Amino acid sequence: MPLVSIPTELDASTSLGNEDQTGKGIAAAGVARENIWITSKLWNEDHRPDEATAAIQKSLSDLGVEYLDLYLMHWPVAFIPGEGPKIDQETSIFDTWRTMENFVRANLTRHIGISNFARKDVEAIMDMCTICPYAHEFETHPYLQQQDFVDFHKEIGVKVIAYSPLANTNPHYDSDVQPIFENTFWKDLASRKNATVAQTVLAWGIQRGVTVIPKSVHSKHISENQGALEISFTDDEMKAIQDTDKKVRMNDPGKGWGVKLFADLDDPTNLDDDLKNQEL
DSSP: OOSBOOTTEEEOOTTTTOHHHHHHHHHHHTOOGGGOEEEEEEOGGGOSHHHHHHHHHHHHHHHTOSOEEEEEEOOSOOBOTTSTTOBOTTOOHHHHHHHHHHHHHTTSEEEEEEESOOHHHHHHHHHHOSSOOSEEEEEOBTTBOOHHHHHHHHHHTOEEEEESTTGGGSTTOOOSSOOGGGOHHHHHHHHHTTSOHHHHHHHHHHHTTOEEOOOOOOHHHHHHHGGGGGOOOOHHHHHHHHTTOOOOOSOOOHHHHTOBOSTTSSSOOOOOTTOOOOBO
């Protein structure tokens, strides 16, 4: 899997509602299927076997392809189908993983993986899997580096895919930290590299062995992102970047779901003390 997201790498999701448009783009591009890497995700209300099968079939239909390259369990949380964020206590992540393994056997996807898991849940899946995770997609960027967690995945042979690698540049994120494009440390470092802040941040992600998938709909930005491949850092620079870690998470829906996500990681979900909820 290439290190930087380019037009032939597509990260889609039913929850984002972008798969039908993505499929139209694939058809219009005329690119051979084997030259496109397509990732999709299983949403929370589709964890039961019948719902999961219908979900991946719909993704394939909307995308206009016969198979996916990677299918991820979007969150380690199952909702009762049709009941919104009501937690399905009868469907475990292990049940869902067994269903996803069958998708590989049925040639619906080449690989399966996980997203937004705590370390203990990664370990639990690794202990029981027959077809084990190819990759784990989670939030990691200079403001939430989680280097120990990244290194853990290298040790167990699971690739790390970093979503939101540019931290709080996503307009949907509401954080109290300075936008990374305005951060003096990163502006100065980018200037020394004769690069943009975005290129410099992405280059840092690449050098630490992470696949970065910056979100962009502008061809100019997508092209500029490739400049990250030309940038490298000294050990001292990598240490200086490490020292800027704010341990701040931008994407955490756990409180709205009544679930403590990221329980053993930096910046876990902060639930009210009087709530008794499952930790994931």
